[in-house]
Amino acid sequence: MHRVPRADHTLALLALLALASPAAPRAAEPRVVEIVAKRFQFTPAQVTLKKDEPVILRLRSEDVIHGFYMKKLGIDATIEPGKSVDVPLTPHQAGKFITICDHFCGVGHGNMKMTLIVE
């Protein structure tokens, strides 16, 4: 009589278990928020986030290099034209956070900013 190797027993058992149990739920992908930088503004100018909710800020520039900086939220990114940069963020404090371009981009640079609102 042909004996089934022990490894094959194990694999068969695992296969049965997998079929029997319901599929484990996959973690939800973080919400992606697109932000565009172009001299001298960010679009949208205001984004609302939920406290403790992970998001990805997907940043891109339509002209020159821009910065994206907000110290309290730990954001310090550089946005180069032609490629987007993902900034994962899970804000743990509620409030209004003014996020600025901190890479000098021209005469209107000083007022280039947007607001992240965390509720």
Next chain:
Amino acid sequence: MKDLDRRSFLRIAGASLGVGALYRVAPALAAPGAGADTARRLARKNGEAVRPFTFVQLSDTHVGSGPPANPNGTAAFERAVETVNRLPEKPDLILFTGDLTHDSEDRGEAAKRMQRFQEIAGRLGIRTRRMVPGEHDAGLDGGALFRDVFGETHYSFDHRGVHFVALDNVSRAKPEVGPEQIAWLRKDLARFPATAPMVVFTHRPLFDLKPEWEWFTSDGDEVMKVLSPFENVTVLYGHIHRENVHEEGNAHHYGARSLAWAFGDPAQSDDKKTIPFDPAHPYQNLGMCVVRAGPGRRPTAATVRPEEVELTMAEHSGTEGFAQLLKPSSL
């Protein structure tokens, strides 16, 4: 000796004319007797005695800027030059703390603005003039044109026992000094004892004054850490277009007014706005602040008491404020 060493050695009495800041540097222990003996011993330790002198800080001339923020163009800068040239006590040197010019993406135009700056600054009767760039001078091209016209963007020199350090926190486009310059600073300061007076001049504040308005330097803490062994550190900066006095640890930080326009008070608003130009009072953002230093409560600190005196440039001579400036130092 240790206790005497820890006393404040460098006191700064200054007056901001609104067009700039005039500083008078005098050794605190200049009196005869024990004071003079201590001053001599400290001079031996520091390598050179601090001999009294004055210097002027001018900032943010933004040559090339115009309306709406600055309909007056270079008028305030030119009046500042005349004012400095009429000072009864001639300053030894002039420091410019950045944004000498307003940026232009046309390199030819940017060069013209720098030449115009040189032409006006050249009317100053003081030969020794030292500059650092602002982001409007160097942010777009990494400081290349500034270096061609004015020279290095960071450097140091000694004058009458005070070590001056020029720091560049604009050429990397972001508000930062950068690791190479911090390493240079560490090496530059290595030969000085803790008592040596330091004056650092730069464009952006080296502390978080108002990050939402980009009034900060991201590695400013690291710079101040390198300076932390020194008892007498004064940081002069521009960028904010208003006066500001900040004390932290061993350092006193002084922000200077602009010669082009002023910004509003960051404590009053989240919005960074220019104070509108008033043709009836073309220099109203140029009041006068007298900064005097007195005996400190702590052995290692100098107490600074700013006194605001309302003046316009046109009225500066013969007024009480100017008489304060002419009074001999009580230090």
